Amino acid sequence: MAAFTAPARQLLIFTRLQTRCCAFAAALLSGVALSALLPQLPVARYDLLLGYGLLLTLIFRMSGWESGRDLAVIAVCHAIGLAFELVKVSLGSWSYPEPAVFKVAGVPLYGGFLYAAVGSYVCRAWRLLDLELTGYRPRATAAVAAAVYANFFTHHWLPDFRWPLAVLLGCVTFGTWVSxxxxxxxxxxxxxxxxxxxxxxxxxxxxxxxYLGAWSYPHQLHGWQPVGIDKFGAWSLLISVTVVLVAMVRRR
Known part of the structure; x- marks a missing residue:
């Protein structure tokens, strides 16, 4: 029985820690879900979500759940995410069909919080799970991560190097372990x-x-359909940018 309960107990602890790591993302997604159920209001839904995201950021900082250093990383993730959104929306990769006052070139400013939530997860996981990297090559990994980020833009005009970059990322992280x-x-x-x-x-x-209408891909404009499995690969590559940023701050 002990041989069974020990792994089960570790799994429960791990689940609880992961839930705490996802606190900002879960709160943000819950706000998106709640906003979809609200009646018609004089304030646009996207603008409400912007205010909600700012309030969440303030609460997490004031409560000590995010440190000042974490907040700086999250702000950078927010800015990088907005730049990503501006380019992708202008090219028609996806859209934010609802109106909003705080909307630039078709991108509501709350959109950056979706990337900030990913930054918050990595920062909190680093602290709560006491992450350590061994065999990490900071310069090589950062260079490939930067190329991954750039390729998400340039593949609209140049050849898509996604698969070669995935192989290259595997090479530069080969032998790198996260404990x-x-x-x-x-x-x-x-x-x-x-x-x-x-x-x-x-x-x-x-x-x-x-599904909750946070944004829509072209194939979802006339009714929700699942996001393509190719986005799983895209996120697996893109997360390297966030990890490199957090690792850089932690090393300093």
Whole structure:
């Protein structure tokens, strides 16, 4: 019985820690869900979500759930995300069909909070799970992550190097392990595997978010349909940018 209860207990602890790591993302997604149920209001839904995101940020900072250093990383993720959105929406990759006052070039300013939530998750996981990287190559990994981010823009005009970059990311992270603490025990996994696992959950979250009308892909404008599985791969690559940013701050 002890051989069974010990792993089960560790799984429960890990689940509880992951829930705490996802607190900002869960609160944000809950706000999106609630906003979809609200009656017609004089304030646009996207503007309400902007105010809600700012309020969440303030609450998390004042409560000590996010440190000043975490907040700086999250702000950078927000800015990077908005830049990403501005380009992608202008090219028709997806859209925000509802009106809003705080909307620039078709992108509501609340859209950056979706990327900020990912930054919050990585920052909180680093602290709550006591993450450590071994065999990490900061310069090489950062260079590939930057190329991954750039390719999401340039593939609209140049060849798409997504698969070569995925292979290159696997090469530069080969031998890099991320260790984490659950209770009194430490575990580890390849960093590349953590990218894939986070990418999977982000793809699932994206399906929920689009179902709630947070944004819409072209194939969803006339009725919700699942987000393509290719977005799982895209998120698995894109998460490397956030991890590199957080690792850079932590190393300093």
């Amino acid at each position: 984490f603490r659950v209770g009194d025990a430490r575990y580890r996994m390849p960093l590349a595997l953590s990218f894939a696992l986070i990418g999977l959950f982000l793809w699932l979250a994206e399906n929920i978010a689009t």
